[in-house]
Amino acid sequence: xxxxxxSDILEKFADVLEFHAESAFxxxxxxxxxxxxxxxxxxxxxxxxxxxxxxxxxxxxxxxGKIAQYLSKGYISxxxxxLKKSPKELFDLxxxxxxxxxxxxxxxxxxxxxxVSDLHEVVDSGKLETLPGMGKKKVENIRxxxxxxxxxxxxxxxxxxxxxxxxxxEYIKEKAGDKIDRISPAGSVRRFCxxxxxxxxxxxxxxxxxxxxxITKMPEVTRILGAGETKGSVILKERFQVDIRAIKxxxxxxxxxxxxxxxxxxxxxxxxxxxxxxKISEYGIFxxxxxxxGSREEVIYEKLGLAWIPPEMRxxxxxxxxxxxxxxPELVQIDDIRGxxxxxxxxxxxxxxxxxxxxxxxxxxYSYIAFCDHSQTTQYANGxxxxxxxxxxxxxxxxxxKYPDITILAGSEVEILMDGSLDFSDKMLKKLDFxxxxxxxxxxxxxxxxxxxxxxxxxxxxxGHPTGRLISRRQPFEIDIExxxxxxxxxxxxxxxNSHWDRLDLKDIHIRTAVKAGAxxxxxxxxxxxxxxxxxxxxxxxxxxxxxxxxxxxxTWPLEKLRQWQKRAH
DNA sequence: GCCGTTTTCGGCCCGACTGTTTTCAGTCG
Numbered sequence: 001x002x003x004x005x006x007s008d009i010l011e012k013f014a015d016v017l018e019f020h021a022e023s024a025f026x027x028x029x030x031x032x033x034x035x036x037x038x039x040x041x042x043x044x045x046x047x048x049x050x051x052x053x054x055x056x057x058x059x060x061x062x063x064x065g066k067i068a069q070y071l072s073k074g075y076i077s078x079x080x081x082x083l084k085k086s087p088k089e090l091f092d093l094x095x096x097x098x099x100x101x102x103x104x105x106x107x108x109x110x111x112x113x114x115x116v117s118d119l120h121e122v123v124d125s126g127k128l129e130t131l132p133g134m135g136k137k138k139v140e141n142i143r144x145x146x147x148x149x150x151x152x153x154x155x156x157x158x159x160x161x162x163x164x165x166x167x168x169x170e171y172i173k174e175k176a177g178d179k180i181d182r183i184s185p186a187g188s189v190r191r192f193c194x195x196x197x198x199x200x201x202x203x204x205x206x207x208x209x210x211x212x213x214x215i216t217k218m219p220e221v222t223r224i225l226g227a228g229e230t231k232g233s234v235i236l237k238e239r240f241q242v243d244i245r246a247i248k249x250x251x252x253x254x255x256x257x258x259x260x261x262x263x264x265x266x267x268x269x270x271x272x273x274x275x276x277x278x279k280i281s282e283y284g285i286f287x288x289x290x291x292x293x294g295s296r297e298e299v300i301y302e303k304l305g306l307a308w309i310p311p312e313m314r315x316x317x318x319x320x321x322x323x324x325x326x327x328x329p330e331l332v333q334i335d336d337i338r339g340x341x342x343x344x345x346x347x348x349x350x351x352x353x354x355x356x357x358x359x360x361x362x363x364x365x366y367s368y369i370a371f372c373d374h375s376q377t378t379q380y381a382n383g384x385x386x387x388x389x390x391x392x393x394x395x396x397x398x399x400x401x402k403y404p405d406i407t408i409l410a411g412s413e414v415e416i417l418m419d420g421s422l423d424f425s426d427k428m429l430k431k432l433d434f435x436x437x438x439x440x441x442x443x444x445x446x447x448x449x450x451x452x453x454x455x456x457x458x459x460x461x462x463x464g465h466p467t468g469r470l471i472s473r474r475q476p477f478e479i480d481i482e483x484x485x486x487x488x489x490x491x492x493x494x495x496x497x498n499s500h501w502d503r504l505d506l507k508d509i510h511i512r513t514a515v516k517a518g519a520x521x522x523x524x525x526x527x528x529x530x531x532x533x534x535x536x537x538x539x540x541x542x543x544x545x546x547x548x549x550x551x552x553x554x555x556t557w558p559l560e561k562l563r564q565w566q567k568r569a570h
Numbered sequence: 571g572c573c574g575t576t577t578t579c580g581g582c583c584c585g586a587c588t589g590t591t592t593t594c595a596g597t598c599g
Contacts, residue, residue: 028582029573058571
C-alpha cells in the first residue's frame with residue numbers, strides 16, 4: 001500500500017512549489033490531491049494499474065502522469081528538477097514556525113541557507129536580520145521556534161489530549177466560573193482526531209483578559225507563548241500547547257464552528273455559503289454585510305440549508321453533500337454501548353482480577369462483558385493453556401451466579417498463527433461464548449490471507465485490532481483492507497474498533513469502508529485494568545469519524561441479538 | 571493544476587496578527 005508515500009510526495013511537491021512561488025491555486029490542487037490519495041482505502045497502485053487514477057477527486061490529467069511516474073519509477077522528474085534548485089533541507093526548514101516559504105527563499109537566495117543548522121548560524125550571527133523585510137522581532141520569533149522545535153514533538157494522541165482539555169476546562173470553571181458562560185473544546189480534539197497538534201478551547205466571556213490571565217497561572221504551565229485579551233497560548237508540562245480564545249456571546253457559535261474545522265471542511269462550507277449569498281467567518285454568518293447569526297452553531301447550518309453535522313464528520317469527506325440531502329447517518333453514541341467484549345484479567349497479562357473488572361463494568365452500566373485473555377502461544381503475555389482456560393470458564397460460571405445484573409461471557413483472544421490456523425482447536429473454541437482472533441506475531445507474512453482464513457472459522461466472532469498498528473511506534477501490517485472487509489461482510493465476522501489510544505484500529509477511513517461494505521464492527525477497549533474501560537470513548541469517537549451507526553456495531557445490541565448473530569448459532 | 575445545477579475559461583475561503591512598513595506582505599489557523 002503506497003498511498004501514504006504518494007500522498008507525502010505530493011505534499012512535498014506542494015511545498016517545493018510554494019518555495020518557488022508558484023500559483024497558490026496550483027499548490028492547493030497538489031495538497032487536495034495529496035489528501036484525497038490518503039482518503040481512499042483502495043491501494044493506489046491497483047487503482048493506477050486499473051487506469052482509474054482519474055476517479056480520485058482532485059486528480060486530473062497532470063497529476064495522474066506524476067503519480068504514475070512515481071509508482072512506476074520511484075520518482076517524479078519534475079519534482080527532482082525543482083529540488084535541484086532548492087535548499088537541501090527544504091522540508092525541515094519549512095516546518096519551522098514563522099519561517100515560511102517566502103522567508104526561506106529569501107534566506108536561500110541571499111545567504112545560501114540550505115539546512116536547519118545554516119539557519120541557526122545566520123540567526124545567531126545577525127545576518128538574517130540584515131535582509132530586507134526582516135527585523136529584530138521576526139528573527140527573534142524564528143530563534144524561539146528553533147528552540148521549541150528541539151523540545152516539542154509534533155503530534156500527540158487524542159488519548160492524552162482529551163483529558164488535558166477536560167482538565168483545563170475544569171480549571172477555568174473553578175477559577176473563573178463567575179466570568180464565563182459557555183466553554184467548549186474545539187479543533188481536532190472536538191473532532192476526535194486520532195492525533196492532535198494542539199488543544200483549542202473556546203470560552204464565552206466578557207472578561208477575556210482576566211480569564212486568559214487565570215490560564216497562565218495554571219500550575220502545569222511551563223511556558224507562556226502569548227496572553228492577550230482574546231487569545232492566550234501556553235505550553236503545559238513542556239509538551240502540550242493549549243490555545244484559549246475568549247469570545248463574546250454573539251459570536252460564540254460561529255467561533256466554535258470555525259475553530260472546530262477541519263480546515264478542508266471550512267473551505268467547503270464557505271464555498272457553499274458564497275454560492276448561497278452568505279459569508280461566514282468566526283464572527284458569524286452574514287448576508288449583504290448584515291449579520292444573520294453567530295451565537296449558536298446550529299444557526300449557521302440552518303441558514304445554509306444543511307442538517308447540523310457532528311464534529312467527528314467534519315473532514316470534507318462528503319458530509320456536506322449528505323447534510324444537504326438530509327442523509328447524514330445517525331452516528332453511534334457512547335451510551336449505545338451495552339458491553340465491552342475484549343478485556344483482559346490477571347489470568348493472562350491484565351493487571352486486575354476478573355472481579356475488579358466486573359465491578360468497573362457494572363459501574364458503567366454494561367449489561368454484558370467478555371473476558372478475552374490471551375491464548376496459549378502468546379507466551380510473553382502469559383497466554384492461557386487449554387487447562388487454564390477451562391479453569392477460567394469455570395470461574396466465570398460462578399461469577400455469573402454472583403452478579404445477576406450483568407452477563408459475563410467466557411472468551412479468548414485467540415492467536416492467528418503463521419498458516420492462518422488458530423492456536424486453540426475448534427473443540428476448545430466451542431466451549432467459549434465468544435472469540436476474538438488477532439495477530440501478534442508474523443506481521444510481515446501473508447497477513448491478509450491469514451486474517452481471511454480466521455474469519456472463515458465459525459467460532460471466530462471478531463478480528464482484533466485488524467491492522468496491528470501502534471500509532472506512536474509501529475506501522476500497520478501490509479493488509480488488504482478491501483479484501484478483509486469484503487470477507488468480514490460475507491462470513492458475518494465483526495471487525496474490531498480497538499479503543500486503546502495508541503491503536504484506534506480500525507481507523508476512521510477503514511471503518512467507513514467496512515460500513516459501506518456492510519461489515520459489522522465491535523468497539524472494545526482491550527482493557528488491561530479497570531480504569532481503561534473508560535477509553536471506550538476513543539473507540540466510539542473513531543467509529544463516528546467512520547460514519548458508523550448503532551446498527552453497525554454488534555456490542556450496541558442486546559445480548560440475545562448478539563448471540564443470534566454469531567456464526568456458531570447457526 | 572482542477573473543475574463545471576451560473577463556467578471547457580475563469581474562477582479557486584477568510585480573517586487575524588505581526589512586524590515591517592507608510593500601505594502591506596508573510597504566516598498562521
